[in-house]
Amino acid sequence: MTTSTKSAYASLKERFHLLSNLTGAGSILYLDSMTAMKPGSEADRSEQSMALVSAGQKLLAHPEVKDWLDEAESHADGLPRDDRTNLRLMRREWVSATALPEALIRERARLEIEGNNLHTRHRDSGDWAAMKPSYEAAFAVAREVGGIMKDALGVATPYEALLDQFNPGLRLATVEREFARLEEALPGMIAEAMERQKSAGPTRPLPRIDLDALEKIGNDLVRDLGFDSSRGVLYVGEMHPMSGGTPGDSRMTTRYHADDPLDGLFTVAHETGHSMYEQNTPAAFRYQPAGHSMGMDIHESQSMILELQACRTPEFLESLSRRFSGRGDDAAFTPENLARRLFRVEPSFIRIHSDELTYPGHILLRFNLERDLVAGRLSVSDLPEAWNEGMKKTLGIVPPDPAKGHMQDVHWPSMGIGYFPAYTLGAMGAAQLFAAAVKARPEIREELGQGQFTSLRQWLAENVHGKGSLLTQDELFTAATGEKLDAAHYMSHLSRRYLGRDYRATSSSGG
Amino acid sequence: MTTSTKSAYASLKERFHLLSNLTGAGSILYLDSMTAMKPGSEADRSEQSMALVSAGQKLLAHPEVKDWLDEAESHADGLPRDDRTNLRLMRREWVSATALPEALIRERARLEIEGNNLHTRHRDSGDWAAMKPSYEAAFAVAREVGGIMKDALGVATPYEALLDQFNPGLRLATVEREFARLEEALPGMIAEAMERQKSAGPTRPLPRIDLDALEKIGNDLVRDLGFDSSRGVLYVGEMHPMSGGTPGDSRMTTRYHADDPLDGLFTVAHETGHSMYEQNTPAAFRYQPAGHSMGMDIHESQSMILELQACRTPEFLESLSRRFSGRGDDAAFTPENLARRLFRVEPSFIRIHSDELTYPGHILLRFNLERDLVAGRLSVSDLPEAWNEGMKKTLGIVPPDPAKGHMQDVHWPSMGIGYFPAYTLGAMGAAQLFAAAVKARPEIREELGQGQFTSLRQWLAENVHGKGSLLTQDELFTAATGEKLDAAHYMSHLSRRYLGRDYRATSSSGG
Incomplete structure (x- = not known):
C-alpha cells in the first residue's frame, strides 16, 4: 500500500x-x-x-x-x-x-486575444459601439465558465468561482464584507483629505533628471530592495511595466520619465515586490503547486507593501531624498516636498493615474459592476450609464467619454473578469502585513531611514514568500499578523497618512 | 472511408x-x-x-x-x-x-547538458583526463542510439542513422563518395594556393572601424540580403553568433570587432542565410513537418551561399568596398585588398578560425574519426593521437595541446555526433546551387555589383526555401541544378578562387 x-x-x-x-x-x-x-x-x-x-x-x-x-x-x-x-x-x-468543455476553453482563449486586440484598437477613440459586442461575449462566456466552475469548486455563485480562479480560496463574502466597510468610509475620507491639503504648502516642481542617472538610482533601489539579479532581469523600455518569468528567472520591466522621476522608481519598487515574492517561494516545493505563489490578491500585497508602504514611509523618504542629492534643485527633493507630491489627492478618470486614496474608488465600482454583470442584474447595454453614475457617487466626477470611463481598462474584454478586487485586497493585505512586520521587527523603520530593507525582506520571506501555497489565505494572515484579513488596518493606514489621525477615532466621532 | x-x-x-x-x-x-x-x-x-x-x-x-x-x-x-x-x-x-527507450532519451539529454558544461569548463585548459569520460559516455550512447535507429529507419549502419538525424535522407555512401574526392584533391590544392599567394602583393591592414558605424553597415547588409526584420531580431553582443527561432520569429546574433570589421559582416551574412531560409519556408505547410526546413546540410548551404559565395564574388566586393568608403583609409578597402584578406590561405589549429580552403580539412578529419569511433574501429583513448596524425596528414600541422586539438569543439561531448559533415556538405551544396542560380539568372552578378540580392533571393526562395521538406535532398538538387549533389562544383569553385584556374583542367594536367 x-x-x-x-x-x-x-x-x-x-x-x-x-x-x-x-x-x-x-x-x-x-x-x-x-x-x-x-x-x-x-x-x-x-x-x-x-x-x-x-x-x-x-x-x-x-x-x-x-x-x-x-x-x-x-x-x-x-x-x-x-x-x-x-x-x-x-x-x-x-x-x-x-x-470545462474544450470548446469553452478555446472560446475563452480566443476572446482573450481578440479582446486584447480590440481594446488596443478602440481604447483611445472610446468607440463603444465597436467594443460592446466584445464585452457581451466576454461576460456571456464568463457567466458560463463561472456556472460550471461554481459546481466543480463547490462555491456559492458563478462570480465567486471567477474570483476564485485568480485568488484561490478567497470567499466572496470576505470581499463583500471588507469592501463594504471601505465603501462606506471612502467618500468622506477623500473629501476630508482634499479639504486638508488646501492648507498644505505649495508643492515645488521636480527638476528633470537625466535618464541614465535615474536608471542608476533605480538599479540601486532594486538591489537594496533585495532583488536577486543573478537570476533575474530588469528591462528598461517604453512598455507598460510588468513582472513575470519564474522563481529561477524573474523578468520585470520599467520605464523612466525624465520629467517625472518618482513614477519610474515607485514602479520599480512595485515590480520588485512581485518578483521577490516569486524568487523566495519555497525551494523544497519548486515546480510544484504548493511551491507556487498564492493568488493575485496576495501577489498584489507584495508589490504594494514595497511601493505603497515601505517606500512611502517618512523614514524611507529621507533616504529617497538623499538618493537625489546633487541631481539638481535639492530643495525639490526634500522629504517634505516628496511627500506633498506623493500624497496629493485628486480624483482621476483614469485608474492607473489615480493616487492611493482615490484608487480604491475605481476598484469598488469595478467590483460592484462586474459582480452584477455576471449575475445578470446589470446588462452590458446599461454599463456606460452605470459607470458614470458610480463614478459620480464614489469619486464625484463624471468622465466625458467612454475612453476615460468604463473602456479604459483591458480586463473585461480580455476575460480578466474577477481580477479587479485583487488590487484593493492587495492594498489591504499590504497595510495589515506591514503593520505586523513593523510590530514584530521594530528595526524595520530605522533601516528604511538608511535606505535598507533587510529586516522587512527577511520577515516577508519567512511569513509570506517562503510559504508558497502551503497555507490558505486565512492561515497565512493569521500566522503572520494574528488575525484574518481585516480592512481596518488599511483604513487606519489611509487615515493616518491622508487625514493625519487614527481611523477608529474618526469612526466614533464621525457620522 | x-x-x-x-x-x-x-x-x-x-x-x-x-x-x-x-x-x-x-x-x-x-x-x-x-x-x-x-x-x-x-x-x-x-x-x-x-x-x-x-x-x-x-x-x-x-x-x-x-x-x-x-x-x-x-x-x-x-x-x-x-x-x-x-x-x-x-x-x-x-x-x-x-x-528509443525513454531512459536512453533522458541519458542523451543529460549528457548533452553535462557535456556542454564540461566543455565550457575544460576547453581552454585542454584537460583531456577531465573530459575523456564525457567523450566515452557520449560515443557509447551515440552507438546505442545509432544501433536502434538504424533498424527503425532502415539504414545501413549506426553512424548512418546518426547522420540521418541531422540530415534526413542523407546517405552515408553519398558523404563517403563526395568527401573522398575532396580528400584526394585538398592537400594539393592547399599547397598550390599557398605557393601561389607568395607572389601576391602585400595585404594592407584594415583600419579600426567605429562599432556604431560597423553596426550600421551590418544592418544595411542584412536589409539588402532580404531579411524580414518585421518578424525577426538581430541581437548584437558578445555571444557566439547563432540563429534560431521560428519562421515567424527569427532570432540571430552577431558580434562586431572594431579591429576586424570584415568578420562581423560575413558572420551577419551567414546567419542571415540561415534565418532567411526559415522565413521563406512554405506558408501552406507552416507548423507541419513538410513545411520545416530540411536537414542541417541544406541549412548550412543557405548560410554559405551568402557568406562564401555571393558576398565574396568579385562583384560584391566592389559593393562592399563602397560600403566602407569614407570610414578611414580607403586604400585598405579596395576590392583587391579585401580579396587578399578574405582569400588568404593559412592552416589553423582552430576550425572556426580557418580560411575557406583549409576549413574542410578539419571536417574531413572529424568525419573519419567520428565514423570510426561509432563503429568501434577507433577508441576514445586513441583519439588524441589519431587527431594529431590526421591534422598532420590533412593540413600539415600538429597542435601543441588538446585544447588546440580534438578538444576545441563542443559537438562530440554534447552529443552532436554526426553533425560535422553538414558543414562541408553545406559548402558543396552552396557552390552547386550558386552556380545554378547564376546560370539561370545571369543578372545576379550585376546585381551583386550594385550590392543587391533580389534575383538570388528570389531564386533561392523558389528553388530551396519555399520547398520546405516537400522534396528529398536528391529531388531538391536535381530540380534546382539538374543533378544530384556533386563535389565537382565545390572543387571548381575552390580552384577558380584559390588557384586561379578551372578544376577539371587541373585534374587532367596534374599528377
Missing part, C-alpha cells in the same frame, strides 16, 4: 513538475514578446502560447492523472502535511482543467 | 502543429538564454527545455497518434501529393520519437 501511494504521488509530482515548467516557459515567452519580439511575430507567438496551454491541458486531463489522484488520495494519511497540501492543490488544478 | 482518412490526417495535422509550436517555443527560449537570461537561471531554463521536449515526446508517442498514422496511411492515395509527403514525414518523426 505504502509503495503504491508513494508511486502515485511521485508520478503526480513528476507530471506537475512538467506542467509548472510549461507554464514557466510561457511566462518567459510572454515577457520576451513585450521586450524583444517584433510586432510581426505576434501571430507566431500566439500559436506558441496556445500550444503550451494545449499541451499542459492534455497532459493534465490525461486519464492516468485521475487514477494517480484517486490512488494517492486514498492513502494521503501516509504523506507529510505539506505533501497533503500539495496533493490537495493538484486535485484543485485537475478539477479546474477538466471541468 | 474518405471521411475517416480525412479525419485521421486532420488529427495528425493538429497534433504536429502543436508539436511544431512546442519546438518553436524551445528555440525562442534557447535564443533568449543566449541573449537576455542571466547565468543564474541556467538550471531553470534547462528544466523548461526538458519539459518542452518531454511534453512533445509524450504527445507524439501517445497511442492515438499511431492509430491516426495507420488509418491515414491506409487511405493515403486520397491525399494530394504534398500531403502524402507530409504524412510520410509524420511517420518518420513518430518512428524517431518512439524507437
Whole structure:
C-alpha cells in the first residue's frame, strides 16, 4: 500500500513538475514578446502560447492523472502535511482543467486575444459601439465558465468561482464584507483629505533628471530592495511595466520619465515586490503547486507593501531624498516636498493615474459592476450609464467619454473578469502585513531611514514568500499578523497618512 | 472511408502543429538564454527545455497518434501529393520519437547538458583526463542510439542513422563518395594556393572601424540580403553568433570587432542565410513537418551561399568596398585588398578560425574519426593521437595541446555526433546551387555589383526555401541544378578562387 501511494504521488509530482515548467516557459515567452519580439511575430507567438496551454491541458486531463489522484488520495494519511497540501492543490488544478468543455476553453482563449486586440484598437477613440459586442461575449462566456466552475469548486455563485480562479480560496463574502466597510468610509475620507491639503504648502516642481542617472538610482533601489539579479532581469523600455518569468528567472520591466522621476522608481519598487515574492517561494516545493505563489490578491500585497508602504514611509523618504542629492534643485527633493507630491489627492478618470486614496474608488465600482454583470442584474447595454453614475457617487466626477470611463481598462474584454478586487485586497493585505512586520521587527523603520530593507525582506520571506501555497489565505494572515484579513488596518493606514489621525477615532466621532 | 482518412490526417495535422509550436517555443527560449537570461537561471531554463521536449515526446508517442498514422496511411492515395509527403514525414518523426527507450532519451539529454558544461569548463585548459569520460559516455550512447535507429529507419549502419538525424535522407555512401574526392584533391590544392599567394602583393591592414558605424553597415547588409526584420531580431553582443527561432520569429546574433570589421559582416551574412531560409519556408505547410526546413546540410548551404559565395564574388566586393568608403583609409578597402584578406590561405589549429580552403580539412578529419569511433574501429583513448596524425596528414600541422586539438569543439561531448559533415556538405551544396542560380539568372552578378540580392533571393526562395521538406535532398538538387549533389562544383569553385584556374583542367594536367 505504502509503495503504491508513494508511486502515485511521485508520478503526480513528476507530471506537475512538467506542467509548472510549461507554464514557466510561457511566462518567459510572454515577457520576451513585450521586450524583444517584433510586432510581426505576434501571430507566431500566439500559436506558441496556445500550444503550451494545449499541451499542459492534455497532459493534465490525461486519464492516468485521475487514477494517480484517486490512488494517492486514498492513502494521503501516509504523506507529510505539506505533501497533503500539495496533493490537495493538484486535485484543485485537475478539477479546474477538466471541468470545462474544450470548446469553452478555446472560446475563452480566443476572446482573450481578440479582446486584447480590440481594446488596443478602440481604447483611445472610446468607440463603444465597436467594443460592446466584445464585452457581451466576454461576460456571456464568463457567466458560463463561472456556472460550471461554481459546481466543480463547490462555491456559492458563478462570480465567486471567477474570483476564485485568480485568488484561490478567497470567499466572496470576505470581499463583500471588507469592501463594504471601505465603501462606506471612502467618500468622506477623500473629501476630508482634499479639504486638508488646501492648507498644505505649495508643492515645488521636480527638476528633470537625466535618464541614465535615474536608471542608476533605480538599479540601486532594486538591489537594496533585495532583488536577486543573478537570476533575474530588469528591462528598461517604453512598455507598460510588468513582472513575470519564474522563481529561477524573474523578468520585470520599467520605464523612466525624465520629467517625472518618482513614477519610474515607485514602479520599480512595485515590480520588485512581485518578483521577490516569486524568487523566495519555497525551494523544497519548486515546480510544484504548493511551491507556487498564492493568488493575485496576495501577489498584489507584495508589490504594494514595497511601493505603497515601505517606500512611502517618512523614514524611507529621507533616504529617497538623499538618493537625489546633487541631481539638481535639492530643495525639490526634500522629504517634505516628496511627500506633498506623493500624497496629493485628486480624483482621476483614469485608474492607473489615480493616487492611493482615490484608487480604491475605481476598484469598488469595478467590483460592484462586474459582480452584477455576471449575475445578470446589470446588462452590458446599461454599463456606460452605470459607470458614470458610480463614478459620480464614489469619486464625484463624471468622465466625458467612454475612453476615460468604463473602456479604459483591458480586463473585461480580455476575460480578466474577477481580477479587479485583487488590487484593493492587495492594498489591504499590504497595510495589515506591514503593520505586523513593523510590530514584530521594530528595526524595520530605522533601516528604511538608511535606505535598507533587510529586516522587512527577511520577515516577508519567512511569513509570506517562503510559504508558497502551503497555507490558505486565512492561515497565512493569521500566522503572520494574528488575525484574518481585516480592512481596518488599511483604513487606519489611509487615515493616518491622508487625514493625519487614527481611523477608529474618526469612526466614533464621525457620522 | 474518405471521411475517416480525412479525419485521421486532420488529427495528425493538429497534433504536429502543436508539436511544431512546442519546438518553436524551445528555440525562442534557447535564443533568449543566449541573449537576455542571466547565468543564474541556467538550471531553470534547462528544466523548461526538458519539459518542452518531454511534453512533445509524450504527445507524439501517445497511442492515438499511431492509430491516426495507420488509418491515414491506409487511405493515403486520397491525399494530394504534398500531403502524402507530409504524412510520410509524420511517420518518420513518430518512428524517431518512439524507437528509443525513454531512459536512453533522458541519458542523451543529460549528457548533452553535462557535456556542454564540461566543455565550457575544460576547453581552454585542454584537460583531456577531465573530459575523456564525457567523450566515452557520449560515443557509447551515440552507438546505442545509432544501433536502434538504424533498424527503425532502415539504414545501413549506426553512424548512418546518426547522420540521418541531422540530415534526413542523407546517405552515408553519398558523404563517403563526395568527401573522398575532396580528400584526394585538398592537400594539393592547399599547397598550390599557398605557393601561389607568395607572389601576391602585400595585404594592407584594415583600419579600426567605429562599432556604431560597423553596426550600421551590418544592418544595411542584412536589409539588402532580404531579411524580414518585421518578424525577426538581430541581437548584437558578445555571444557566439547563432540563429534560431521560428519562421515567424527569427532570432540571430552577431558580434562586431572594431579591429576586424570584415568578420562581423560575413558572420551577419551567414546567419542571415540561415534565418532567411526559415522565413521563406512554405506558408501552406507552416507548423507541419513538410513545411520545416530540411536537414542541417541544406541549412548550412543557405548560410554559405551568402557568406562564401555571393558576398565574396568579385562583384560584391566592389559593393562592399563602397560600403566602407569614407570610414578611414580607403586604400585598405579596395576590392583587391579585401580579396587578399578574405582569400588568404593559412592552416589553423582552430576550425572556426580557418580560411575557406583549409576549413574542410578539419571536417574531413572529424568525419573519419567520428565514423570510426561509432563503429568501434577507433577508441576514445586513441583519439588524441589519431587527431594529431590526421591534422598532420590533412593540413600539415600538429597542435601543441588538446585544447588546440580534438578538444576545441563542443559537438562530440554534447552529443552532436554526426553533425560535422553538414558543414562541408553545406559548402558543396552552396557552390552547386550558386552556380545554378547564376546560370539561370545571369543578372545576379550585376546585381551583386550594385550590392543587391533580389534575383538570388528570389531564386533561392523558389528553388530551396519555399520547398520546405516537400522534396528529398536528391529531388531538391536535381530540380534546382539538374543533378544530384556533386563535389565537382565545390572543387571548381575552390580552384577558380584559390588557384586561379578551372578544376577539371587541373585534374587532367596534374599528377
